[in-house]
Structure formats: C-alpha cells, structure tokens
Amino acid sequence: xxxxxxxxxxxxxxxxxxxxxxxxxxxxxxxxxxxxxxxxxxxxxxxxxxxxxxxxxxxxxxxxxxxxxxxxxxxxxxxxxxxxxxxxxxxxxxxxxxxxxxxxxxxxxxxxxxxxxxxxxxxxxxxxxxxxxxxxxxxxxxxxxxxxxxxxxxxxxxxxxxxxxxxxxxxxxxxxxxxxxxxxxxxxxxxxxxxxxxxxxxxxxxxxxxxxxxxxxxxxxxxxxxxxxxxxxxxxxxxxxxxxxxxxxxxxxxxxxxxxxxxxxxxxxxxxxxxxxxxxxxxxxxxxxxxxxxxxxxxxxxxxxxxxxxxxxxxxxxxxxxxxxxxxxxxxxxxxxxxxxxxxxxxxxxxxxxxxxxxxxxxxxxxxxxxxxxxxxxxxxxxxxxxxxxxxxxxxxxxxxxxxxxxxxxxxxxxxxxxxxxxxxxxxxxxxxxxxx
Amino acid sequence: xxxxxxxxxxxxxxxxxxxxxxxxxxxxxxxxxxxxxxxxxxxxxxxxxxxxxxxxxxxxxxxxxxxxxxxxxxxxxxxxxxxxxxxxxxxxxxxxxxxxxxxxxxxxxxxxxxxxxxxxxxxxxxxxxxxxxxxxxxxxxxxxxxxxxxxxxxxxxxxxxxxxxxxxxxxxxxxxxxxxxxxxxxxxxxxxxxxxxxxxxxxxxxxxxxxxxxxxxxxxxxxxxxxxxxxxxxxxxxxxxxxxxxxxxxxxxxxxxxxxxxxxxxxxxxxxxxxxxxxxxxxxxxxxxxxxxxxxxxxxxxxxxxxxxxxxxxxxxxxxxxxxxxxxxxxxxxxxxxxxxxxxxxxxxxxxxxxxxxxxxxxxxxxxxxxxxxxxxxxxxxxxxxxxxxxxxxxxxxxxxxxxxxxxxxxxxxxxxxxxx
Numbered sequence: 094x095x096x097x098x099x100x101x102x103x104x105x106x107x108x109x110x111x112x113x114x115x116x117x118x119x120x121x122x123x124x125x126x127x128x129x130x131x132x133x134x135x136x137x138x139x140x141x142x143x144x145x146x147x148x149x150x151x152x153x154x155x156x157x158x159x160x161x162x163x164x165x166x167x168x169x170x171x172x173x174x175x176x177x178x179x180x181x182x183x184x185x186x187x188x189x190x191x192x193x194x195x196x197x198x199x200x201x202x203x204x205x206x207x208x209x210x211x212x213x214x215x216x217x218x219x220x221x222x223x224x225x226x227x228x229x230x231x232x233x234x235x236x237x238x239x240x241x242x243x244x245x246x247x248x249x250x251x252x253x254x255x256x257x258x259x260x261x262x263x264x265x266x267x268x269x270x271x272x273x274x275x276x277x278x279x280x281x282x283x284x285x286x287x288x289x290x291x292x293x294x295x296x297x298x299x300x301x302x303x304x305x306x307x308x309x310x311x312x313x314x315x316x317x318x319x320x321x322x323x324x325x326x327x328x329x330x331x332x333x334x335x336x337x338x339x340x341x342x343x344x345x346x347x348x349x350x351x352x353x354x355x356x357x358x359x360x361x362x363x364x365x366x367x368x369x370x371x372x373x374x375x376x377x378x379x380x381x382x383x384x385x386x387x388x389x390x391x392x393x394x395x396x397x398x399x400x401x402x403x404x405x406x407x408x409x410x411x412x413x414x415x416x417x418x419x420x421x422x423x424x425x426x427x428x429x430x431x432x433x434x435x436x437x438x439x440x441x442x443x444x445x446x447x448x449x450x451x452x453x454x455x456x457x458x459x460x461x462x463x464x465x466x467x468x469x470x471x472x473x474x475x476x477x478x479x480x481x482x483x484x485x486x487x488x489x490x491x492x493x494x495x496x497x498x499x500x501x502x503x504x505x506x507x508x509x510x511x512x513x514x515x516x517x518x519x520x521x522x523x524x525x526x527x528x529x530x
Numbered sequence: 531x532x533x534x535x536x537x538x539x540x541x542x543x544x545x546x547x548x549x550x551x552x553x554x555x556x557x558x559x560x561x562x563x564x565x566x567x568x569x570x571x572x573x574x575x576x577x578x579x580x581x582x583x584x585x586x587x588x589x590x591x592x593x594x595x596x597x598x599x600x601x602x603x604x605x606x607x608x609x610x611x612x613x614x615x616x617x618x619x620x621x622x623x624x625x626x627x628x629x630x631x632x633x634x635x636x637x638x639x640x641x642x643x644x645x646x647x648x649x650x651x652x653x654x655x656x657x658x659x660x661x662x663x664x665x666x667x668x669x670x671x672x673x674x675x676x677x678x679x680x681x682x683x684x685x686x687x688x689x690x691x692x693x694x695x696x697x698x699x700x701x702x703x704x705x706x707x708x709x710x711x712x713x714x715x716x717x718x719x720x721x722x723x724x725x726x727x728x729x730x731x732x733x734x735x736x737x738x739x740x741x742x743x744x745x746x747x748x749x750x751x752x753x754x755x756x757x758x759x760x761x762x763x764x765x766x767x768x769x770x771x772x773x774x775x776x777x778x779x780x781x782x783x784x785x786x787x788x789x790x791x792x793x794x795x796x797x798x799x800x801x802x803x804x805x806x807x808x809x810x811x812x813x814x815x816x817x818x819x820x821x822x823x824x825x826x827x828x829x830x831x832x833x834x835x836x837x838x839x840x841x842x843x844x845x846x847x848x849x850x851x852x853x854x855x856x857x858x859x860x861x862x863x864x865x866x867x868x869x870x871x872x873x874x875x876x877x878x879x880x881x882x883x884x885x886x887x888x889x890x891x892x893x894x895x896x897x898x899x900x901x902x903x904x905x906x907x908x909x910x911x912x913x914x915x916x917x918x919x920x921x922x923x924x925x926x927x928x929x930x931x932x933x934x935x936x937x938x939x940x941x942x943x944x945x946x947x948x949x950x951x
Contacts, residue, residue: 124559125893169810169817170879176886195886222824225849230827232779233847236673339776341667372611386613388604400657403664426664456609463611463630470560470628470894526671527776 106479107298108488113314114286117305118479119298122472128294129193129476130202132210133484136282138260139185139414140321146255147262148270148278150183151227155275156190157181158219160208165219171205172198179205184377185256186413187484188282193473196295200304206290207308210283213276220272228268231261238340238524239421246346246522247417249334254325256416284315289483293476325350325415332520340526343424345433349518351418354411354486360497361505362409362418362513364457368449368506369440370407370420372460375494376481377410379468386460391453392420395440401428402436411485418513430523441514448507461498538916539892541902542734548750549722552741553902553912554734557895561631563730564895565641568903571623571718574691574756577710582662582698586655586706587714588616588623589662593654595647600654606640614641620692621756621837621907623719628896631731635740638728642744645719650711663700673948674847676772677783680946684770685787685841686761692838693761720751725906727899758838761787765942772948780850780949784860785843786937791835791908797921798929799833799842799937804880805872805930806863806938807831807844814863815844823859825852837907842937850949857947861940868938871931885919 106120137149159165172179177194190209192202234240244259251257261267290309292301328350352358363375371387373380387393387405396402404423410416424433469475482491541555576583592614593600607614610633615626625645629637669675679695686693728737765786789795807813811820812830819829829846844864848856872880892898892915905914 122559124557126889127893170883173810173883174879174886176883176888176890178887178890193890195889222821225824226820226827229779229825229847229849232849233827235778236781236847238671339671339774341671342664371608383615384613386608386611389608397661398657400660403661423664423668425660426667459609460611466560466630467562467611467628470562470896472893 109302111285111306111310113310113312115305115309116289116483117302118289118291118483119296119301120293120475120479121296121298122293122475123295125472126196126295127193127472128196128199128202128292128296129191129472130199130206131189131191131291131476131480132206133187133189133289133291133480134282135186135287135320135484136188136318137184137186138258138262139255140282140318141255141258144266145270145274145278146258146266147227147260148274149188150261151223151267151270152275152279153181153183153188154223154227155215155220155279156209156213158216158223159214161212161214163205163208165214165216172202175201183260185260185416187481189480189484191473191476199292199296199301203304203308207312210285210288210309211312213279215272215276215279217272220275224267227261228264231264231267234261238338238342239344239423241338242336242344242346242522242524243419245334245336246348246520249332249522250348250350250417250520251325254323254414255321256414281318285309285312286314286317289480291476291480291483293479294472328518331516334520334522336522336524337527338524340524342426343428343430343433343526344524345422345424345430345437346522347420347434347437348417348520349513351409351416351513353413353415354490356415358509358513359411360501361509363461363498364454364501365449365506365510366407366409366418367457367460368453369444370405372457372464373408374464374468375411375461376478378477378481379464379474380408380410382468389456391440391444392437396422396433396436399436401425401433411482413485430525434521434523444507444510445514448510449503451503454501454503454506458498458501462495465495538913539898541912543912544738546721546742546745548745548748549753550724550726550745550750551906552726552728552738553906554732554737555729555898555902556732556734557729557898558731560895561731562628562895563631563634563728563732564628564899565626565638566727566899566903567625567641567645568622568725568727569645569719570621570723570755571714572619572621573694573696574620574758575714575718576698580698580702580706580710581694581696582702583706583710583714584618584623584718585697586659586662586703587711588618589658590650590654590711591648591715592616592644593658594649594651595643596649597643597647600651603640603644606636610637612637614644618696620696626896634730634732638740639744646748648715650708650715652708655706655708655711659703659706662697662703666697666700666703671774673772673774673777673779673781676774676948677781677946680770680772680948681783681785681843681944682841684768684944684946685763685785687763690761691756691758692836692840717751721745721748722750722753725903727902729895729899729902755837758836760839767941767943767945769945769947772946773951774948775950777950779847780853780947782846782848782853782856782860783843783946784857784943785841786943787839788833788842788937789835790837790839793835795929795933796835798925798933799835801877801880801884801922801925802867802872802930802933803831803833803842804884805876806867809876809880809883814867815846815860818859818863819846819856823855825849825856825859829856850951853947853949857945864938864940864943867934869935871934872927874927877927877930881922881925885922888915888918
C-alpha cells in the first residue's frame with residue numbers, strides 16, 4: 094500500500110505512508126535546533142478486557158527495557174547523550190512514546206522507535222521488577238483523594254465499556270498478569286499499520302521520510318487488531334458514589350456521558366465547558382497546562398466567588414468512543430460537599446433552563462482559539478497535537494478544529510446542555526474526609 | 531531556513547531610574563508573548579510571626595485596583611483567554627502570563643496596574659484567605675508536601691527563612707488583616723526590586739517606551755535583598771516520621787544543605803546532582819531503587835542553590851514495607867558517590883546532557899523568560915546561555931569529587947518519612 098501525500102487544509106504538514114502501512118507525519122519547524130519524534134499506537138486501556146486491565150500501560154513501561162539491538166544497559170543515556178528527553182504515556186485510546194533532542198539525534202531517535210515497535214525483549218525478570226514499580230505508581234495515585242475519587246466515579250459511570258477501569262489497571266490484575274500476557278498484547282498491537290510516526294522540528298521533510306523508510310520499512314505489517322466496540326447502555330437514572338476516608342478536605346465530582354470526538358455534539362460541548370469552567374487546551378496534554386481563564390465562567394462565579402469551593406475544573410477530551418464530561422470541585426474548608434453539589438446543580442440547571450448568552454459563547458470561542466495558538470509553543474507540543482488528533486480522531490480533524498469551534502452557536506450550546514447535563518445522565522461522587530463531616 | 535535561536539539568546543536590557551530592570555527577547559515561533567514580572571517579595575520578607583503574608587498578598591493583589599474592580603479585571607483576562615499567574619517563592623513574587631501578540635499592550639498594562647495599584651478589598655481578603663486555608667488543609671493530607679516541609683525545617687530550623695513554611699499556617703493566615711497586605715505591598719512590590727522579562731513576538735523599542743510610561747511616577751523605593759543566614763542546625767543524621775493513616779504509599783525526603791547560587795562551585799554541584807539523581811530516569815538513585823530493585827515509580831534528587839545555601843534533596847515514593855530498604859539504598863548511593871566521586875563516563879554523559887539540553891530548555895517563551903530572570907537575580911549576565919557550555923566544560927572530575935565529599939555523607943543526612951505507619 095503506498096498512498097500519495099494527503100491533501101488537507103494543513104499545508105504545513107506532510108503525510109505519507111510506508112508500504113507496510115506506517116503513517117509518517119512531518120512538520121518542519123525551524124525556530125530552534127531541535128527535533129521531536131513521537132510514535133503513536135492505536136491501543137489503550139479501552140482495548141483491555143476484564144482480568145487484563147492495565148496491560149497497555151505495563152507494556153508501555155516494558156518498552157523502555159531494552160530491545161534486540163539496544164541492550165538493557167545501553168538504554169540509559171541513549172537520548173540524553175543528545176541533550177534529549179524521552180518519555181511515554183498511555184490513556185484510554187492511545188499509547189505513545191516521545192523523544193525531543195538536538196536535531197543531530199534524528200536518525201538515532203527513529204532507530205529507537207523502530208526497535209521499540211518490533212524488537213522488545215520482555216525479559217521475565219524485567220517484567221517482574223516492573224510489576225512492583227507499577228503498583229508503586231498506582232499507590233502514589235491513591236495518596237491523592239481527588240484521583241481516588243476520580244477512579245471511583247469513572248468506574249461507577251460505566252457499566253459495560255472498558256473506559257470504566259483506570260488506565261493503570263486494577264491492582265489484582267497487576268498482581269496476576271504474566272509476561273506472556275504482556276508480550277502477547279505487545280505483538281498484537283505494535284505493528285506499523287497500527288501506528289503513526291510524527292516528526293516535528295528543524296528537519297527536512299524529505300530527509301525524514303527517507304530515514305523513516307530506512308528504519309521501519311523492514312518491519313512487516315500485521316493483521317489490524319479489532320478494537321473493542323462496546324456500546325455503553327444508556328444511563329436511565331442518577332448514580333452516586335460516596336468515599337469516606339482519612340483526609341482533610343472534601344471533594345465533589347460530577348460526570349456526564351459525553352460525545353466522542355467525531356460526534357456532532359462534541360464541539361458544542363467543548364464550548365459549553367469553556368462557558369462553565371474556562372477554556373483548556375483541546376487535547377490530553379495541553380488540557381493540564383495551567384489554570385484556565387475562568388474568573389467569569391459560570392461555575393467559578395457560582396462556587397468560588399461565593400466562597401463554597403476553592404477550585405472548579407471541567408474536562409471534556411477528544412476520544413474515539415463516547416467518554417465523560419467531568420466537573421471537579423474542591424470544597425472550601427468547613428463547607429460540606431452537599432452544599433457544593435447543590436450550588437453546582439443549581440447553576441447547571443440555570444444553563445439547561447435558560448441557555449447561555451451569545452457574549453459568553455463568543456468569549457469561550459476566543460479563549461479556545463487563543464489556546465490553539467499558545468499550545469504550539471514548542472516542537473514537542475506541536476508533535477503531540479498532530480499525533481493525538483491523528484490517532485484519536487483521524488486526518489483533517491486538527492486542521493478543522495478552529496473552524497468547527499467558531500461555527501458553534503448559542504442554540505447548539507443550550508441544546509447539548511439540556512440533553513447532556515440531565516440528572517439522569519450524571520454520576521455524582523463525594524469524598525468526605527473522616528471526622529470532618 | 532536557519533534556526534532563529536540556534537546561536538543563543540540575544541536579549542536587550544534597560545534599567546530605569548527607579549531601579550526597575552526590563553529585559554526583552556524577541557522571538558517569532560508563535561504570535562504570542564510571555565510576560566514575567568518578578569519582585570523581591572517572597573516569603574523571606576514575611577514579618578516575624580506572620581509567615582504566609584507574601585503568599586496571601588499574591589492571592590489578593592489581582593482582585594481589584596484603584597482603577598477597576600475585580601470583576602472588570604476578570605472580564606479583561608477572560609475575554610483574551612489569559613490567565614494571570616501570581617506566585618511566591620522564598621525570594622520572589624512573580625506575575626506571569628502568556629497572551630496573543632494582538633493583546634500584548636493591553637495585557638502588559640493590566641499586569642503592571644495590578645502590581646502597582648492594588649486595593650486589597652476586605653471582602654476579597656476573606657475569600658482568598660479561605661481558599662489559602664483550604665490549600666493548607668490539602669497540604670496537611672499530602673505526604674509529599676509534608677515530607678518536603680518537614681525536611682526544610684530539619685535542615686534550617688523553624689525560624690530560618692528557608693525553614694519556615696512559605697505559605698504560613700492556618701493561625702498566621704487568620705491573623706492577617708488588610709493593613710498588613712497594604713504595608714507588605716508598599717515595602718516590597720516596588721520598581722527598585724522589579725525585573726520584568728518579556729519574551730515573544732514584540733519589538734523591543736516599542737516595549738521599552740510602553741513600560742516607561744507604565745512605570746512613570748512610581749517611586750522606586752529602597753533596593754533590598756534579604757540576607758539569608760547560614761543554616762545553624764548541627765549536621766548529624768536525624769529522622770522524622772509523620773504518620774498519615776489511610777495513605778497507600780510512603781514518601782521519603784532525604785537531604786543536606788549545600789551552597790549558594792553564587793558559589794564558584796555551583797556548576798560542579800549541578801553535575802553532581804545530575805549524576806546522583808537526574809540523568810536518565812533519575813541517576814544512580816533510580817538505577818538502584820527503581821531499575822534494580824523495582825521499589826519505586828520515582829527516585830530522584832533536586833539541587834536548589836539560592837541566595838542562601840540551598841538544599842540538595844532526594845525524593846522517593848515507595849510501598850510502606852520498603853521504606854527501610856529504600857533508605858538503605860539511598861545511603862549506599864550517597865556514601866559511594868561521596869567517598870569515591872563519579873566515574874569518567876558519568877562525567878562525560880552528564881556534561882554532554884547538560885550542554886546538549888540548553889536549546890531544549892530555552893525553546894518556549896515562558897522558559898526563556900524564567901531563565902532570564904535567573905540571569906538577572908544572580909547577575910549571571912545576559913550571555914549566560916552562551917557561556918554555559920564553557921562553564922560546564924571547565925568542571926573537572928576532581929571538582930565534582932570534592933563537591934560530593936563535601937556534601938554527601940549519610941551520617942549528616944536529614945530524613946523525613948510520611949506514610950501510613
């Protein structure tokens with residue numbers, strides 16, 4: 094299979110396929126002598142079955158443990174030698190690996206990603222050693238009450254879909270999974286026709302494609318894995334989860350089943366979230382970058398300005414299948430979670446009943462436009478943006494983002510608020526610190 | 531096309547009569563500008579008996595000025611998609627934001643108006659105090675914060691500027707009134723102790739003129755830099771355990787006091803820290819604790835030389851049953867590096883990494899602005915990024931060995947542990 098370069102609105106980016114199906118996306122950015130290389134796989138915790146939760150994330154860890162041609166002891170420093178950093182992450186739809194280093198490292202970085210795709214060792218002793226590292230990572234997350242509550246609420250919101258379990262997995266699965274489980278998962282999903290290679294930086298696009306061919310062309314394509322296609326049953330009534338543990342602070346989370354990235358409701362929901370809690374970056378990484386502009390946002394004024402909550406946040410992220418819209422609140426010391434919850438519901442009902450002002454929508458759209466510009470501040474972030482949308486939403490999605498945000502009307506925002514933020518579509522979680530009820 | 535920053539930064543600086551220093555670096559990667567206004571107004575300037583005052587000032591200062599209400603400021607920020615981040619460290623209070631180029635003039639005006647003309651309404655003080663107290667309560671439940679604060683107190687003592695809690699206590703925050711906010715602002719948020727770094731798609735000449743107008747008539751005030759006494763705690767091994775029922779993982783902080791930023795041994799210490807707990811996944815520490823023993827998701831060290839003698843801190847998060855083994859592993863690595871120093875290979879790797887990473891660390895407008903602030907704070911010179919490779923190349927294995935021998939001794943370590951038992 095050899096397809097011509099794709100034609101899209103995004104004329105800065107060149108895309109091509111290698112004969113084995115690997116998609117290569119390149120953007121030349123010559124502002125710093127750097128290159129960022131990312132390899133994205135269409136596999137995440139949403140592809141996992143019961144008893145094997147966390148396998149995608151554990152596989153990600155194992156892919157830093159040496160390959161046939163990069164012995165374990167040579168992994169340390171292999172990128173750092175070029176002044177570079179490397180990392181990886183796993184979420185519900187994707188697993189990705191990145192390196193950003195001086196431009197002279199390009200060939201070495203492509204070599205590393207090719208090795209990672211096809212020649213991981215998965216030594217049994219290394220798998221065992223990593224088991225306790227991952228359990229330690231899980232325990233670190235449990236130390237955070239907000240994260241603990243998030244896990245409980247997400248699991249309560251989903252009855253059938255594997256999006257309901259945490260990406261890191263359930264601890265009993267982490268204790269029982271075997272090396273063969275890991276290796277089988279790796280071999281099934283880590284094939285070139287299930288991956289996208291993204292290169293951004295001070296490079297020549299034609300040169301990148303030649304080098305990509307040199308490193309990846311010999312890796313055979315495989316049978317494309319069938320992704321999980323579970324339809325979550327329609328929720329017919331509010332669900333609740335209460336966590337009572339040691340602690341000092343009360344937290345409230347309210348989640349609603351939300352549209353997938355490619356559904357028509359997605360963009361009105363994105364604007365609705367910006368109206369309620371301020372605009373964030375429109376992808377997983379950038380959504381975490383800093384506090385959003387939110388002082389005029391509906392839920393901020395209704396809770397923080399009234400002295401009920403110290404923090405309000407919202408999150409709707411582009412995903413392959415319908416995931417969640419999450420609202421999070423930290424109660425002011427001495428304020429009960431019930432009071433926080435009631436104030437949040439009151440404001441949400443106000444939006445559902447009366448809609449939003451056109452000025453609010455215009456402000457939200459401008460905030461989102463600003464974020465799209467500000468998120469392109471480094472080759473690493475540009476490459477993440479390209480790879481994220483390519484993997485989660487497909488070609489052309491990123492280049493159409495701004496236009497689709499601008500096209501959202503106040504009526505569409507009101508419509509999704511009425512339908513999507515209904516009490517029957519929500520799951521409510523409260524974290525009540527013991528002894529401070 | 532050539533890399534615009536390939537040959538290093540080229541900032542320009544102007545010092546105003548009031549003492550305010552403005553540094554501008556033009557970049558063109560994105561149509562955006564980062565503004566970083568830093569005053570010598572951090573927690574070391576908190577009055578005795580009122581820790582947390584600078585932090586509370588930073589929370590209230592942008593909630594209304596003599597020229598416009600908090601609501602109007604909120605509207606100005608949100609309309610432009612801008613977040614104004616005001617934070618305090620030990621020495622500084624910093625106003626940071628990034629905006630689109632088209633909004634730069636208005637946002638710069640707003641940042642300096644907020645710094646210069648705050649009104650400190652009582653109602654706003656009440657709300658932000660409640661938020662700050664909630665944040666303190668959250669910290670009480672956070673093992674990572676607890677060991678960090680405990681270690682600072684163990685290394686410096688509870689009354690030392692680096693030992694007391696930078697955000698104060700519930701008691702001290704409750705005692706702050708509006709007059710104290712006004713007084714702190716009048717003393718410490720002044721042009722004489724302002725460094726304003728602006729990085730992005732701007733023209734320097736236009737920006738200097740605009741800053742001059744915005745600062746016009748603002749009395750500079752005295753230029754004061756707090757003196758930080760050397761730590762007086764006897765360097766012997768001491769351990770503090772903090773029991774936090776219900777937590778799944780134990781946090782360890784293990785540290786020493788070191789040197790000031792202006793100490794000529796600074797670059798040797800920097801390389802030492804990189805070898806001990808940074809290179810790769812976390813230097814020798816992660817090799818041992820994570821890679822060989824599988825005990826922790828993270829094990830690393832940080833080195834924070836400051837105006838005074840800053841700390842070198844080792845951190846790890848482990849299963850509660852592995853706390854003793856982890857501390858033994860840290861002892862081994864600290865002792866080995868302290869007695870024997872680094873290897874020649876480690877020196878080459880670390881040097882290569884630190885020099886090679888300079889372009890990456892100076893890629894974004896935000897990171898360049900923060901770097902330029904450091905250059906000013908410690909008089910490193912505006913060509914510091916270009917001199918840095920030479921400075922690192924001058925560090926010998928003997929320099930790092932001497933630094934290691936000076937600081938890395940398990941018998942002098944302070945250790946804080948927070949966890950379920």
